[in-house]
Amino acid sequence: MAVSETRVLPPEFIEAAGKTYLGDLSTAVGQYKGADLSKVYGPQFVAGQDPLQQEAIKKLQAGIGSYQPYIQAAEAATGPDAYKSYMSPYQQDVIDATLQEFDIQAQKGIPGIAQNAIQAGAFGGARQGVAEAEFGAASNRNRAALQAQLLSQGFGQANQLAAQQFGQQMNLAGQVPALQGADIGALSTMGGALQQQRQAELAAQQQLNIQNLNQPLTAAQQYGQGVTSLIAGYPGKNIQEVTPSPSGLSSLLGAGSTLAGIYGALK
Secondary structure (H helix, E strand, C coil), X not given: CCEEEEEEECCHHHHHHHHHHHHHHHHHHHHHHCCCHHHCCCHHHCCCCCHHHHHHHHHHHHHCCCCHHHHHHHHHCCCCCHHHHHCCCCHHHHHHHHHHHHHHHHHCCHHHHHHHHHHHCCCCCHHHHHHHHHHHHHHHHHHHHHHHHHHHHHHHHHHHHHHHHHHHXXXXXXXXXXXXXXXXXXXXXXXXXXXXXXXXXXXXXXXXXXXXXXXXXXXXXXXXXXXXHHHHHCCCEEEEEEECCCCHHHHHHHHHHHHHHHHHHHC
16 A cells, blocks of 8 residues: 655755855854853963053052151251251451451540540549449450351351241152152053054054954855745645555565465365
8 A cells, every 4th residue: 555745845945055154153163162262361461560560569669768868867857956058158257347346436435434534634533443343344245246146147158948848858858759640640541542543553453353263154144044934934835755665576475475374274
């Protein structure tokens, strides 16, 4: 008895396209599995420090403790003996010249005492001696006061200069790190911008490498989507296959064999 079987097959061109897709997909997957991923992932795609950033770090390291010299100079301007470094080198010369002029002017007053004594009729007497002694004592007091005044002025000026030096050095101790910090900040900002630009370039290159790596697989997948659309858009072809029944000769031979078997059993 013949057997009939019906199968639905896609058109031949779609079947050929499907076989091509499977071949391409297998090849793409094989290439992807054997790919060297270090070419798309690795430290080479991480932007390093820009030279400006490295310069900023060097300045930062070199600037640590840069205020110390100014602090030390400020310390030298303090203490009970600090004024000595700021005394005028001409201080003693000024004092000596001033006192010498004072002595000259004081000597000019002695003849006046004698003249007064002559006019009073007491020249050479005790009154003249007392007057000259009082004049000398007053002159000495004035001389000492003048010298003390000159010394005090020199001391005050030296102290003022020492205080100015202290203030200037302390100001520098604060200004120098601030100026260095401004330089470091500018270098860091510019270096950071350049580093970001370089990182963007490396990221773009990495993305291109990834796309190149995935390109065969992506192309195969896109091709497969197209084949799938074709299969969905074209109706299948019905093919009916019939398995033929036995021929007349085969039937007779089969029947003869059966009868011969039966006869032999009966006998």
